[in-house]
Amino acid sequence: MPRMAKVTLKVTAGPLAGRLFAFDRHDTFLFGRSPDCHAELAADDTTASRHHFLLEVNPPQARLRDLGSLNGTHVNGVKYGGRARQESPQEAARRRLPEVDLRDGDRIRVGATVFDVAIEGHRSTVPADAPEGGAASPLESLVGGRPEGMVVPGYDVGRMIGRGGMGAVYLARRRGDGTTVALKVMLAQTDLDEAARETFQREIEVTRSLRHPRIVALLEHGSAESTFYFAMEYCAGGSVADLQRREPGGLPLALAVRIVREALDGLAFAHERGFVHRDLKPENILLADAAGTGAKVTDFGLAKSFQQAGLSGMTATGAVAGTLYFMPREQLTQFRLLKPVSDVWSMGATLYYMLTAAYAREFRPGEDPLPVILRGGVVPIRARDPRLPEAVAAVVDRAVTDALEERYQTAREFRDALDRAVS
Known part of the structure; x- marks a missing residue:
């Protein structure tokens, strides 16, 4: 049985040495001198910026983004970010801030502070095949805005009427009674195991019971491999x-x-x-x-x-x-x-x-x-x-x-x- 995925940061050097930060679910981790950072350095520590880097963890994935820091963030000796002389944080942020996907055994350094990264376990039985860039979208299977070979049981799928960070939406007709619906299709962005699928389906079934005239009704939902679909009440006026x-x-x-x-x-x-x-x-x-x-x-x-x-x-x-x-x-x-x-x-x-x-x-x-x-x-x-x-x-x-x-x-x-x- 595969181990539950977990990401751990251990501080091995610097003023926070000995601290351990462990993540077994989706979370964020902020490092810097600001009091709202999860790992906070002293206010007079000039090696770090107020908000130096943000780490987003969704085990076993972990992604670090330098936040326009003055001195940059080193991962395995490679410097990410850092500002030019006389450049303000606002000016630096006008460039796309660098980010790096972390792996087990990586080392993060900011000044004297060193984090060792450990990534354990897996959560995969079904590969997600998600598009690069983080947006959950089935757009790779589209030709001219129409789903190519998309089959959703009980529905005739028509043209795409919307797309966004969480997926694409199609106009569809329910075969049983001819009802027009908005069919939302989403791809899991991580490798998918049955426990994750069951957790999601259970959560959505609870949400389906939420009925109110000012909430779009969720009529039906289902999944096939790493694709999830949701038949929802159609609103002709758009958004x-x-x-x-x-x-x-x-x-x-x-x-x-x-x-x-x-x-x-x-x-x-x-x-x-x-x-x-x-x-x-x-x-x-x-x-x-x-x-x-x-x-x-x-x-x-x-x-x-x-x-x-x-x-x-x-x-x-x-x-x-x-x-x-x-x-x-x-x-x-x-x-x-x-x-x-x-x-x-x-x-x-x-x-x-x-x-x-x-x-x-x-x-x-x-x-x-x-x-x-x-x-x-x-x-x-x-x-x-x-x-x-x-x-x-x-x-x-x-x-x-x-x-x-x-x-x-x-x-x-x-x-x-x-x-x-x-x-």
């Missing part, structure tokens, strides 16, 4: 992201607030039953028609369940930018935190973007998003658009604060505050 492409300067206040309020109704229902979404963004709010009516939250539980089963690959270092722009800071610093307050940030950032066509954080063109998120701080929404009512702006700004304790704690709190602001 909020589609709507914004038709209104590039930002949506009217009344429309944006109504859409988000409807989505918050569904989110509140889920939060009160112990569910957290973890991947909220404009693409995951769907609409009944092109006019923007009938908002519903989609992909509920998929991101969380895929991660908890260890199937998602790298979702922080490998995440697509569209997800990172709506990611709360604690999803990097406290990866395993699963609380409604994190969904509040993402929904607040979504409303911010809907109103201003700008992100809550200041992402400069070409800048790597991870250091921006870790530095923290958001731009007050009225700095983007001073015409916005002060009451609405105050609600949005509170929803997207980095301080968890100052944020609305649940979707219902956020929705009620929004109602008061526009009443």
Whole structure:
């Protein structure tokens, strides 16, 4: 019987010598001088930057990304990153920050601090055959946007109607009754064993019971080898992201607030039953028609369940930018935190973007998003658009604060505050 996969970092030299950090599930590890780092050096240690490197672990995978550090990160004697003389962290982050996939026996060095990497066990019986780059997508099997040879029992699969970091979506017809559905197809990003498959299927079956008028219904799900499919309620109006492409300067206040309020109704229902979404963004709010009516939250539980089963690959270092722009800071610093307050940030950032066509954080063109998120701080929404009512702006700004304790704690709190602001 194969051993459970595990990644261990042992500090063998430097001020933290003797410390051991072990990971048996998907997590992140932050190293540097900042108090929010999991391994923190002294504030006066000039060999390390405040946020020096981020390690994402999804055993047996481990990927290190230098975060625009001054002195770089050495892996087996090879330097990754480092800034030129007089170059600021922000300037360095405009280059793609270097990352390296770690192997058993690798050695990481930052100044006097040395980590030895040990990777144990396997989790493979079915190879994932995932595309390079971290995005779970079956696009390699597509020709002209149509699935080539894709067979999903009981469905006639049509054209592709969407794609993203977690997969591709097709218009399909259920043969039994002719119902039109949105068929989402995802590939496991890690080698797949039966325990992981069963964990995921069990999680999704629980999610399937989540029924609310403001949540896209999951009708059926299944899998074959490393491919998973989900038949979901079809929303003909597309997503909020589609709507914004038709209104590039930002949506009217009344429309944006109504859409988000409807989505918050569904989110509140889920939060009160112990569910957290973890991947909220404009693409995951769907609409009944092109006019923007009938908002519903989609992909509920998929991101969380895929991660908890260890199937998602790298979702922080490998995440697509569209997800990172709506990611709360604690999803990097406290990866395993699963609380409604994190969904509040993402929904607040979504409303911010809907109103201003700008992100809550200041992402400069070409800048790597991870250091921006870790530095923290958001731009007050009225700095983007001073015409916005002060009451609405105050609600949005509170929803997207980095301080968890100052944020609305649940979707219902956020929705009620929004109602008061526009009443």
